[in-house]
Amino acid sequence: MSLDSARALVAADLAAVETKMAQAVGKSDYAPLADALQGLVRSGGKRVRPTLTLLAGRFYPPTQHHHLISLAAAIESLHTATLVHDDVVDGALLRRGKSTLNALWMPSSTIMAGDFFFARAAGLVAETEHPRVIRLFAQALQIIVDGELRQAFSMRDWSQPKGSYYERIYGKTAALLELATQSPSVLGEAPPEHEQALRRFGHHLGMAFQIIDDILDFVADAQTLGKPAGSDLRAGIITLPVYYYIQQPARRDAMVSLIDGHRTGDEVVDEVVRLIRESDAIPQAHAEARSFSEKAIAELMALPSAPQRDALADVARYVVEREF
Amino acid sequence: MSLDSARALVAADLAAVETKMAQAVGKSDYAPLADALQGLVRSGGKRVRPTLTLLAGRFYPPTQHHHLISLAAAIESLHTATLVHDDVVDGALLRRGKSTLNALWMPSSTIMAGDFFFARAAGLVAETEHPRVIRLFAQALQIIVDGELRQAFSMRDWSQPKGSYYERIYGKTAALLELATQSPSVLGEAPPEHEQALRRFGHHLGMAFQIIDDILDFVADAQTLGKPAGSDLRAGIITLPVYYYIQQPARRDAMVSLIDGHRTGDEVVDEVVRLIRESDAIPQAHAEARSFSEKAIAELMALPSAPQRDALADVARYVVEREF
Numbered sequence: 275m276s277l278d279s280a281r282a283l284v285a286a287d288l289a290a291v292e293t294k295m296a297q298a299v300g301k302s303d304y305a306p307l308a309d310a311l312q313g314l315v316r317s318g319g320k321r322v323r324p325t326l327t328l329l330a331g332r333f334y335p336p337t338q339h340h341h342l343i344s345l346a347a348a349i350e351s352l353h354t355a356t357l358v359h360d361d362v363v364d365g366a367l368l369r370r371g372k373s374t375l376n377a378l379w380m381p382s383s384t385i386m387a388g389d390f391f392f393a394r395a396a397g398l399v400a401e402t403e404h405p406r407v408i409r410l411f412a413q414a415l416q417i418i419v420d421g422e423l424r425q426a427f428s429m430r431d432w433s434q435p436k437g438s439y440y441e442r443i444y445g446k447t448a449a450l451l452e453l454a455t456q457s458p459s460v461l462g463e464a465p466p467e468h469e470q471a472l473r474r475f476g477h478h479l480g481m482a483f484q485i486i487d488d489i490l491d492f493v494a495d496a497q498t499l500g501k502p503a504g505s506d507l508r509a510g511i512i513t514l515p516v517y518y519y520i521q522q523p524a525r526r527d528a529m530v531s532l533i534d535g536h537r538t539g540d541e542v543v544d545e546v547v548r549l550i551r552e553s554d555a556i557p558q559a560h561a562e563a564r565s566f567s568e569k570a571i572a573e574l575m576a577l578p579s580a581p582q583r584d585a586l587a588d589v590a591r592y593v594v595e596r597e598f
Numbered sequence: 599m600s601l602d603s604a605r606a607l608v609a610a611d612l613a614a615v616e617t618k619m620a621q622a623v624g625k626s627d628y629a630p631l632a633d634a635l636q637g638l639v640r641s642g643g644k645r646v647r648p649t650l651t652l653l654a655g656r657f658y659p660p661t662q663h664h665h666l667i668s669l670a671a672a673i674e675s676l677h678t679a680t681l682v683h684d685d686v687v688d689g690a691l692l693r694r695g696k697s698t699l700n701a702l703w704m705p706s707s708t709i710m711a712g713d714f715f716f717a718r719a720a721g722l723v724a725e726t727e728h729p730r731v732i733r734l735f736a737q738a739l740q741i742i743v744d745g746e747l748r749q750a751f752s753m754r755d756w757s758q759p760k761g762s763y764y765e766r767i768y769g770k771t772a773a774l775l776e777l778a779t780q781s782p783s784v785l786g787e788a789p790p791e792h793e794q795a796l797r798r799f800g801h802h803l804g805m806a807f808q809i810i811d812d813i814l815d816f817v818a819d820a821q822t823l824g825k826p827a828g829s830d831l832r833a834g835i836i837t838l839p840v841y842y843y844i845q846q847p848a849r850r851d852a853m854v855s856l857i858d859g860h861r862t863g864d865e866v867v868d869e870v871v872r873l874i875r876e877s878d879a880i881p882q883a884h885a886e887a888r889s890f891s892e893k894a895i896a897e898l899m900a901l902p903s904a905p906q907r908d909a910l911a912d913v914a915r916y917v918v919e920r921e922f
Contacts, residue, residue: 385683405724426706427631
């Protein structure tokens with residue numbers, strides 16, 4: 275299972291989204307800056323979000339097709355903006371095996387580059403000229419930023435309930451995937467029950483996606499990850515594998531004293547990462563991701579049978595099967 | 599001349615804007631964070647931008663008055679967001695004599711706080727549900743961010759033309775003031791010639807406003823400024839007084855060798871600040887600010903005679919007469 279078949283279905287539109295994003299960035303006057311920003315656009319990962327938007331947009335095509343392209347480009351630009359700022363917030367030096375802007379630039383430049391993509395995202399979504407789509411976009415942005423703050427305020431809180439983790443990954447990932455699948459149906463004036471089915475599909479998919487990311491942070495090797503394993507734990511962020519691991523009080527006490535105690539070197543975290551990786555916490559978290567993926571696929575049954583429906587189901591399967 | 603009479607004319611609406619902004623911020627779950635963000639809202643300076651929006655909105659009141667309140671709150675929130683991020687970019691520790699977030703928080707928190715206000719601004723402007731207003735808002739945001747990047751890339755470029763300074767202060771200040779006076783007339787469906795007169799009024803006012811700010815950075819004392827004099831020059835930013843000062847080649851050579859040379863201590867900059875302050879560069883820059891203010895007032899003549907027209911003219915006079 276890969277994203278290839280889903281992407282193939284909307285290949286021409288994906289190319290239009292790439293062009294749109296490159297154009298939006300190309301407007302900067304300064305060559306070294308334009309190069310850096312174009313590099314950020316091009317390095318753009320798997321394009322999961324625009325693929326989802328373009329597929330979801332096939333059920334009820336908007337009157338003006340270019341509005342859908344602008345919307346997909348807006349959502350991906352917002353994703354880029356949050357990645358750039360996250361790298362400053364996390365102090366991350368590597369992402370997908372490449373140096374982040376944060377490692378190469380001053381923090382101030384990275385802030386400006388993130389703001390640049392926020393501004394472009396705002397400009398692109400405004401091109402849809404659809405008030406409700408714009409409101410949903412602004413709401414998602416607020417949820418994402420609130421989630422980032424929530425994460426900052428819940429670091430190393432070992433007794434937080436599972437609901438806190440859910441809230442955080444909703445802000446971190448699911449809110450934007452929800453927007454990616456709901457907003458094109460709003461643009462196309464889909465009936466409310468289909469709009470809501472697509473919204474819930476995106477939500478469940480986003481939850482599955484982030485849980486798998488959080489698992490891979492423990493089980494994938496550093497080369498595949500493009501960064502050291504256990505980086506969230508090193509930063510004090512409690513993800514689902516950690517949550518399950520510390521449900522046994524003895525484990526929790528041992529881990530907390532290791533991490534919060536005086537022995538905070540890399541080797542200590544390496545040892546904790548190994549313990550979690552080999553524990554039952556990983557299959558428990560994986561079962562939960564699969565459950566979200568299945569719920570996502572079930573939502574699709576409310577929608578008309580169509581190639582894009584099969585492709586969306588493929589994406590939901592891919593998300594829990596992927597190894598990077 | 600003060601802003602009091604202009605503010606008095608829209609006092610009830612300004613209070614509604616304050617409430618709107620406080621509500622938008624109050625949505626954060628974490629008490630220490632909510633306190634900090636509310637503090638940022640409350641510390642909010644002279645409220646020049648919402649005052650302008652509310653006055654300009656009186657010529658052609660929108661069908662839904664609350665859209666005007668949302669728009670004014672959106673513009674002021676965007677202003678707050680850019681101030682917060684600017685303080686990280688500039689490494690500023692003091693603003694209006696108070697510690698900046700940057701001085702109190704980690705840079706990461708400051709980035710998130712700025713993003714928080716960006717998100718709130720996007721949510722507030724989306725409440726207007728007016729596609730063209732939203733597009734103007736997004737355009738202004740792009741110009742502001744581009745201006746910030748432009749400034750970063752033109753540091754210590756002593757041979758830049760005067761046009762570069764104009765472009766930068768347009769992005770830094772005039773683009774948002776232009777939005778503040780144009781967008782309410784778009785919301786109220788004003789005839790194009792009145793919309794454009796209000797836009798140009800905001801533009802010229804913004805240029806005058808920033809030139810005066812740049813003059814005050816040299817002539818006001820540190821206590822009035824709430825930060826050390828010459829702070830832009832210390833950061834390598836060339837403003838209009840500097841531009842005029844270095845038009846004499848001998849002065850330029852002396853200054854460049856002082857600032858770019860090895861003697862870069864505070865005392866060296868103090869000396870340059872004193873030289874500029876006592877030179878003809880200050881009255882030259884001041885004449886230019888007055889000229890922009892007069893052009894702004896002239897634009898108002900295209901608009902119907904009304905109390906808000908007189909109040910806007912008062913703001914344009916205040917902007918060049920103010921001493922802080």
